[in-house]
Amino acid sequence: MELNSITYSKAKLRRRKFVNALMLSLCVVSALITIIPLIYIFFYTTGAGLSSLNLDFFTELPKPVGEEGGGMANAIVGTLILIGIGSVIGIPIGIMSGIYVAEYSKQLFANIIKFLTDVLTGIPSIIIGIFVYGIIVLPMKKFSALAGGVALGILMIPTITRITEEMFKLVPMSLREASLALGVSRWRTTVSIVLRTALSGIITGILLAIARAAGETAPLLFTAFGNSFWSSSLDEPISSIPVQIFNYAISPYEEWHNKAWAGAFILISLVFVINLIVRIITRQKYENTV
Amino acid sequence: MTKTEKKPGIVTRNLNVTFNGVPAIENIDLELHRNTVTAVIGPSGCGKSTFLRALNLMHDMTPKCKVTGQITILDKEITEYTGVELRKRVGMIFQKPNPFPDMSIFDNVISGWKLSGMHNKKFYNEIAEKALRNSDLWDEVKDRLKEPAISLSGGQQQRLCIARTLAVEPYIILMDEPTSALDPISTQNVENTIYRLKSEYTFIIVTHNMQQAARISDVTAFFYLGKLVEVGSTRKIFTNPDEKLTEDYVSGKFG
Structure with missing residues (x-):
């Protein structure tokens, strides 16, 4: 077939080039809007x-209004404690339910759980706060670190469940079969071969879940509440960076506003560092597999 | 039970496997003797692998797969074994080499023991060396045992998988097209290994390669469309088979 037997007009070609350039620039603008x-x-x-x-x-x-100085030591420690409680609850439940869905459950049940975890991911975090208020704060008749930690743990579960399941699915069937064919039991294969192979991906998911939970304010408002002092035990209200930022930011005092900015900076740095760690872990993962 | 007895290692009676209700193999009656190499040949989709995987209960992992009939392994009904007990006696080598990617060469060889909870390091060295020597890999890897298994070539990885299986000291070794992903020289290495080890082990090899079946097996079973067409000494199957279908297949008229 000769080239000039393909019919095209110069005007059509110009138009296509124009549309192409327009769409490409829209994409570039969108990308900029994303990062700006x-x-x-x-x-x-x-x-x-x-x-x-x-x-x-x-x-x-924190110092009372009018006094210079003071800090957020209790809020920083409080956030760490809340994340700690959240992790103790969210990580094992998330990983184990992910393992169950990926390895053991029937297809229908797996699909139901997957759907429900997706829904749970989309539920506004303040509703989780209200839920925990209902099941822990009301019966205990007080705000507590425990309640705040449980709220963060519930927030972390769906993310960790899904990533565990996805990472388990990526482990080739041939590795499971290799292990089983050596006379290794099913649970040992799951733990020592599949979980081990999927681990760096799961850790990535856990860190992202922690980063998300660390910045949550809404679920802590009616659970951990906040505290201007060191909290002595887990059944006392506890301070956290996001809630402290919230309280400072809505106050009328310039000094407190500055403190809120400093707190925001700490939180963003925390999320930034966690994402950096995730990057490093996943990069190693790819180097290993290639 | 001594390993050198010439009696059946595996007997199947009326063995059927169905996936989702669709039969994959039907009414397989076979007797496979100890310390022989049996080749299972046949065109793609004829049920060779399905048959092999029934022998170490690998179908248990597959949803909607049903195995019926009788399988006797080493004079015991297969139903009397747990999966773990059976697979310690009946090892399996797969088509694609599948070493554990984040373990060293050494850890791969002893993985069958280690993952079963035997923690005696002195014993490990002995087992690993013996298994690697048996699979003809020792000289190539003895100075780099701590390196990752995936640093080996494909052929070496497959021999590592054989070493890993030998380390568990099974009686029977099932091989599902063990050389189809390998180059000719690696294939030859693996075949030599099988040839040398057949006095100690019972091999059942699924293969697409008829020359391979002719080279290394004592007995050949020909499967077609999920049925066992003919089984007999390899010489007979390749030179003077009883069935017309077998003759057509081994002479390359279809496949």
């Missing part, structure tokens, strides 16, 4: 937060 807020937030909080950040911020308790 992040860059803006990052630089703004760094600028506003860094100035009121000092050693006292990490070691001192």
Whole structure:
């Protein structure tokens, strides 16, 4: 077939080139819109937060209004405790339910669980806060670190379940068969071969779930509540960075606003560092498999 | 039970396997003797692998797969074994080499023991060396046992998988097209290994390669469309089979 037997007009070609250029530039603009807020937030909080950040911020308790100085030591420790409780609840339940769905359950049941975890992921976190308020705060008749941790744990479960399941699915069937064919039991194959192979992916999911939970404010408002002092036990209200930021930000005092910015900077740094760790872990994973 | 007795290692009676209700193999009656190499040949989809996987209960893993009939392994009904007990006696080598990717060469060889909870390191070295020597891999890897298994070539990986299976000291070794993913030299290495080990083990090899069946097997079973057409000494099957279908297949008229 000769080339000029393909019919095309110059005008049509010009139009196609124009549409192509237009669509491509829209994509570029969209990509910029995606990252600009992040860059803006990052630089703004760094600028506003860094100035009121000092050693006292990490070691001192909040000071009452009017007094200079003070810090968020109790909120930083509080967030770590809340994440700790959340992890103790969310990680084992998330991983085990993921393993069950991926390895053992019947297809129908697996699909039901998958659907429900997707729904759970989409439920606004404040509703989880209300739920925990109902099942823990009301019976105990007080706000507590325990309730806050449970709320964060429930938030973490669907993410970890799904990523465990996805990572288990990526482990080739041939590895399971290789292990079983050696006379290794099913549960040992699941733990020592499949879980081990999927582990770096699962850790990635766990870190992302933690990063998400660390910044949650809404579910902590009616559970952990907040505390201006060191909390002595898990059945006492406990301070956390996001709630502290919230309380400071809605206050009318300039000094507190600056503290809120510093807290925001700490939170963003935490999420940033966790994502960086995730990057490093996943990069190693790919290097190993190639 | 001594390993050198010339009596059946595997007997199947009226063996049927169905997937989703569709039969994959039907009414297979076979007697496979100890310390012989049996080749299972036949065109794609004839049920060779299905038959093989029934012998170490691998179908248990497959949903909607049903195995009926009688299988006797080493004078015991297959139903009397648990999966773990059976697979310690009946090892399996797969088509694609499947070493555990995040384990070293050494750890791969002893994985069958280690994962079954035997923790005696002195014993490990002995087992690993013996198994690697038996699979003709020792000289190539003895200085790099701690390196990852996936650093080996495909042929070496397959011999590592054989070493891993030998380390568990099974009586029977099932091989599902063990050389179809390998180059000719690696294939020859694996075949040599089988040839050398057949006095100690019972091999059942599914193969697409008729020359391979002719080279290494004592007995050949020909499957077609889920049925056993003919079984006999390899020489007979390849030179003077009873069935016309067998003759057509081994002479390359179809397949």
